[in-house]
Amino acid sequence: xxxxxxxxxxxxxxxxxxxxxxxxxxxxxxxxxxxxxxxxxxxxxxxxxxxxxxxxxxxxxxxxxxxxxxxxxxxxxxxxxxxxxxxxxxxxxxxxxxxxxxxxxxxxxxxx
Amino acid sequence: xxxxxxxxxxxxxxxxxxxxxxxxxxxxxxxxxxxxxxxxxxxxxxxxxxxxxxxxxxxxxxxxxxxxxxxxxxxxxxxxxxxxxxxxxxxxxxxxxxxxxxxxxxxxxxxxxxx
Numbered sequence: 065x066x067x068x069x070x071x072x073x074x075x076x077x078x079x080x081x082x083x084x085x086x087x088x089x090x091x092x093x094x095x096x097x098x099x100x101x102x103x104x105x106x107x108x109x110x111x112x113x114x115x116x117x118x119x120x121x122x123x124x125x126x127x128x129x130x131x132x133x134x135x136x137x138x139x140x141x142x143x144x145x146x147x148x149x150x151x152x153x154x155x156x157x158x159x160x161x162x163x164x165x166x167x168x169x170x171x172x173x174x175x176x
Numbered sequence: 177x178x179x180x181x182x183x184x185x186x187x188x189x190x191x192x193x194x195x196x197x198x199x200x201x202x203x204x205x206x207x208x209x210x211x212x213x214x215x216x217x218x219x220x221x222x223x224x225x226x227x228x229x230x231x232x233x234x235x236x237x238x239x240x241x242x243x244x245x246x247x248x249x250x251x252x253x254x255x256x257x258x259x260x261x262x263x264x265x266x267x268x269x270x271x272x273x274x275x276x277x278x279x280x281x282x283x284x285x286x287x288x289x290x291x
Contacts, residue, residue: 065234068218070218096278098278098279098280100282106284107179107180107267107282107283107284107285108219108267108282109282110279110280110281113278113279153218153219155219157278161232162207162209162224162231162232162271162278162280163209163221163224163232163234163235164209164211164219164221164280165218165221166211166218166219166220167218168216168217168218169218169219
């Protein structure tokens with residue numbers, strides 16, 4: 065089955081700096097890569113996703129890049145703010161197989 | 177529109193007891209998923225319903241776990257008898273049956289502690 069690795073496990077950044085979280089996946093059939101944000105005590109929420117037919121997608125301060133050859137994808141958060149502090153999960157799934165394979169999560173702490 | 181809801185939010189039981197978790201998906205969503213996160217580890221897939229049918233139950237750990245979705249609306253996940261290693265947060269998610277829409281909407285989770 066699909067195996068998703070996520071690094072680093074914890075990331076501290078100064079407010080205003082950028083944060084980057086990287087994930088790798090093992091199954092070349094994977095073609096959908098969502099990122100979920102889970103704030104303390106709340107549910108995981110989708111913040112951005114990318115499909116394998118594009119290499120980059122942006123939504124305001126967040127962006128995701130995908131390298132299919134190397135089987136890795138990354139989340140970029142620019143101009144970080146305290147409300148960006150949360151656990152971020154990357155995931156992968158393949159067409160026709162709805163189950164998401166998640167990474168272990170990354171605790172991002174934005175220091176004011 | 178109400179999101180995915182789960183009940184209870186927390187459950188503390190003793191080893192050997194039975195627990196039933198409930199999930200109410202977003203109204204009209206045909207797809208319903210169960211996931212579990214054991215402390216410090218990844219969120220792991222358990223199973224997937226399409227309406228009332230089990231589409232994929234490859235993630236169910238063993239036969240102590242029983243999931244149902246009678247009528248294709250809410251779902252229950254029963255653990256009987258519970259073991260210590262069953263402790264964790266159980267998430268439910270749902271998604272519409274619309275082709276091409278792959279976003280899964282998560283519930284807040286049920287934190288299960290087995291003592």
